[in-house]
Amino acid sequence: QSALTQPPSASGSPGQSVTISCTGTSSDIGAYNYVSWYQQHPGTAPKLIIYEVTKRPSGVPDRFSGSKSGNTASLTVSGLQAEDEADYYCSSYAGSTNVIFGGGTKLTVL
Amino acid sequence: QVQLVESGGGVVQPGRSLRLSCAASGFTFNNYGMHWVRQAPGKGLEWVAVISKDGTTKNYADSMKGRFTISRDDSKDTLYLQMNSLRGEDTAVYYCARGGSWSGDPWGQGTLVIVSS
Numbered sequence: 553q554s555a556l557t558q559p560p561s562a563s564g565s566p567g568q569s570v571t572i573s574c575t576g577t578s579s580d581i582g583a584y585n586y587v588s589w590y591q592q593h594p595g596t597a598p599k600l601i602i603y604e605v606t607k608r609p610s611g612v613p614d615r616f617s618g619s620k621s622g623n624t625a626s627l628t629v630s631g632l633q634a635e636d637e638a639d640y641y642c643s644s645y646a647g648s649t650n651v652i653f654g655g656g657t658k659l660t661v662l
Numbered sequence: 663q664v665q666l667v668e669s670g671g672g673v674v675q676p677g678r679s680l681r682l683s684c685a686a687s688g689f690t691f692n693n694y695g696m697h698w699v700r701q702a703p704g705k706g707l708e709w710v711a712v713i714s715k716d717g718t719t720k721n722y723a724d725s726m727k728g729r730f731t732i733s734r735d736d737s738k739d740t741l742y743l744q745m746n747s748l749r750g751e752d753t754a755v756y757y758c759a760r761g762g763s764w765s766g767d768p769w770g771q772g773t774l775v776i777v778s779s
Contacts, residue, residue, distance in 0.1 A: 555706075584764075586763060586764040586765070588763075588764070588765035588766075590707070590766075592707075597757055597768075597769040597770065597771055597772055598699075598707065598757070598766075598769055599768075599769070600765055600766060600767035600768070600769075603762075603763050603765040603767070604763050604765075607763075609767060641706060641707050643707075643709070643764075643765070644764075645764035648721065649712055649719060649721035650709075650721060650723075651697070651709040651712065651764060652709060653699075653706060653707045653708060653709055654706070655706045656706040656707070
């Protein structure tokens with residue numbers, strides 16, 4: 553399976569909103585509502601921030617939201633804060649008990 | 663609290679084997695499927711393998727099929743990854759993650775595997 557496609561970088565100023573896209577195919581993102589998003593700060597393990605396209609685990613601020621249209625999922629971070637600067641990865645169920653990840657997006661808070 | 667602790671990483675020569683462990687605590691281990699995910703130095707995340715909560719279903723990323731084996735011991739609340747015929751490109755931090763809705767939450771801190779002669 554090929555990796556999902558994410559932009560390598562994104563940026564925004566404090567208080568602004570930024571959206572990160574994640575493009576797959578009709579066999580993964582387009583076929584299932586099992587898109588997840590992870591946040592990873594340098595030197596730490598990834599942290600789940602969105603699952604099943606739109607759901608947030610307990611403790612994740614509602615500034616983080618997810619959506620999907622066709623074969624593309626998106627993560628929106630509203631009201632950017634300095635601590636949001638991190639790498640963000642999408643993943644999707646791809647059928648037959650396979651999971652694929654995106655290449656990651658480095659979010660910079662200007 | 664829910665905790666996952668990986669161990670077993672280290673430096674290994676190409677072609678050799680290594681077994682990673684992931685000790686779980688703070689939740690009922692046999693109620694969850696489990697994943698292994700790896701991250702090469704400076705690179706992105708790569709899904710490695712999954713095992714169902716009852717251990718009967720396992721699957722692997724194509725590049726690891728036939729070389730890696732995922733297993734679990736519910737009596738020890740421990741997940742394993744047996745890695746054989748290791749290659750330089752297997753050098754990575756290996757994370758275990760508790761499964762659910764085809765996502766991982768939480769993740770362990772990771773264990774570093776370096777394949778080098």
